[in-house]
Amino acid sequence: MNVNLTNHEKPIHAPGSIQSHGMLLVLEEPELKVLQVSNNINTYLGLQPQDLLDRPLSHLLIDPQQAIAIGQQLTGENTRNLLKLSISTDRGKHYFDAIAYRTADGAIVELEPIDSPNETSFLSFHAAIAGILSQIQSTSSLPEFLQLVAEEVRKLTGFDRVMVYQFDRTGAGCVVAETKRADLSPYLGLHYPATDLPQPARELYARCWLRFIPNISAPSVDLVTLNQQPVDLSLSILRSVDACCVEYHRNMGVAALLAIALMQEQQLWGLIACHHYTPKYLTSEVRIACKFLGQLASLELANKIRQQELSDRVKLKSLQSELIESISQASNFVEALIQPAPRLLSLTNATGAAVCLGNEISLVGATPSLEEVRSLIDWAETQVSDNLFATDSLPQIYLPSVEFKATASGLLLLRISQIRRYYILWFRPEVIQTVTWAGDPNSSFQLENGSVSLSPRRSFERWQETVKLKSLPWQSYELDSANDLKTAIVGVVLRKAEELAQINQELERSNRELAAFAYAASHDLKEPLRGIYNYSTILLEDYAALLDLDGVDCLQTIKSLSQRMETLIDALLRLSLLGKAQLHLQVTDLNELLQEAIAVLFASRPEVQMSVRIPRSLPTIECDPVLVNEVFSNLMSNALKYNDTDAWVEIGYQERSGEPTILYVRDNGIGIQTHHHETIFKLFKRLHSQDKYGGGTGAGLAIVKKIVELHGGKIWVESIPGAGATFYFSLQ
């Protein structure tokens, strides 16, 4: 056997032959002259085709009433209703179910033998169908509805297996409902590539609703003709079976086949496919009932799909509003978006997603690697101008994505901000990975001798080629969903930005107040302070004789307290001014800067004995020399202050490639216990009582830290109590 779709000798709708379980006549109107006749007329009537060809039908049909009935059908008065015919021949009286209809090639009459002209069975089916109708309408969901349809068709037909296929946009089919003999393996959920049902076959289904093949292996019967072209048998119920179809179903072990079209909006939505594993004949009445059921189901299908879509949309909307709600309340925006993960994915029915805020990318579900996503966004930045972009074949436009087709053959990209790099990306896998395909192409549908024919095996391969590097398409409502999310996010972000602006405004105001406070502290508060100091001094100078020792001591205390207050206010002012300071950066030789600091230190304390060690020449760096001078002065004077022995201080630096230079000031002082290593940098935090080590204000190190941080650097200390301390700091 060698069948090839491209090598079809005859088109599928005009094969020039019929199935053997009935007879077919092609007639010329108005006298109904026989133009073609099936070659099995002998089997049923004991006549040869030549006995009929080119003769009027009345020659065959004795009863004039029957001829009139056929005529009525042809003229459309009693269209497509089943006719009960009887034909008397030498062998006796034969009963037939007949249909007659017009085609471009002539009138066609099809006859199927029956045992008796009894019509009662039809009424019982009619009653059954009426019952089914009310059940169908009461089902609530689409899957439940389809399952019911399958079960009712099986009850009507008694077939081993009844399935409902649903076709997707690409024409691939999925078994969405099934009822079957208990011992058969289930096909529910399996997918079949679009090529399993060729386009011409689909068109035929759309036109005549029903296809019945009682015995797929029965040899077909040719039509005998007087030099006429093969007639169009699109509407024929007896049309012979295409060799492909035979092969396909034989491979599946199917012997008898019934398929009923499910139509929605003039499109073939799916099929009710019935399989029997031995030949099985159905009477015309049963088939009409099935067809009727199919038509009813098709009508209801539109309803159920609308309901399903509506409930899907409602579900999606509630998902959306839930997501938006949590985004608008969350402090961490990304967390709210990606937790719980399935929510973000359900929004567009994706299997993976990436949320990109600037350089921060969060991945959810099945996605390409972080690096791959980053490169993809880089590409999108330059290549995608739309705020919403979707493709079901990313590899076609972005070649590197071939590497991660298994997670992202489909991309839905949402740009949230035009200015910033804010994106949400959703991914879908290559369609081959998505679903369970019927049959392993490598085993179940193997064809012999490497034949080049079209077969399920080949069709699967061919189909694989067509869906490679593609995902299931993004539906318009899924795109809408992404767009809605963007609108919501922008709303939330805008609100947050407003809040932030307000906070900034308040912050600015409180900063101004703080500056005013610092000014008042430095000038206005100092004035009464000076008064206290000066008048105490006058008292001491002019009236000391009138006071006893205690009194003098009290006045001394007042003087020293007011001095101390001035020191504290000065420190506070210095720090508050630093808060607003602009750095005056310039390239500075630290050696020169340090020499100045040392000179000032010794000049202000001529009594001081301290050696300054500089092991190697310091580098030249960019900094604010005035402020850095203050750093060195403060650290050196601390080294001097907190020291019980012969003090020395060492100033040096460490360099590591790629990292900022680290300067250090090391001393041989009293050291600092580990638990104070951080607190010493806090404002007004001292470690020692007032009367020890010169009674500092606790502002020096806070000022040093502020200066270092203004330069973008860090400061820390290492020390062993009793063995000195080393302050390290960087200025970049």
Add this chain to the structure above:
Amino acid sequence: MTTRPNEPLLVAEDSNEDFKMLQRLMRRMTVQNPIYRCKTGDEVLDFLYQAGDYQSPAQAPRPSVILLDLNLPGIDGRDVLERLKQDISFKEIPIVVFTTSANPKDIELCYQRGANGYLIKPMDSSELEKTVQAFVEYWLEANTPPSVVS
């Protein structure tokens, strides 16, 4: 009113002026109890654990009450409070906070950490006198501290 003149009072206070004022007021109230003073938080801990400069029991007897300033140099008064109240051997010693801070957060924090009283140092000297008076009357005279371990 009975006084227990031998029970030592420990004052944690870094300000010499404030301590002098306190001494002066107590002298006026004829407080007989020996008063010990620590100037930093670290010193308070050394005193109680008899470490550092306070190695001998004679230098650092177990106080019956501690008057604690919050803003101490070194280890902060808040931390001293927490350390002592978490140590089973010191948690029974009444600790009265004595500070300039009227911050409700400080007050709440101190009571949470087990302070037995919270006194605010007033600016006005007669108010200060009343506060110190109240402290002396309650903590040094009326109140019975847990028996001192010898």
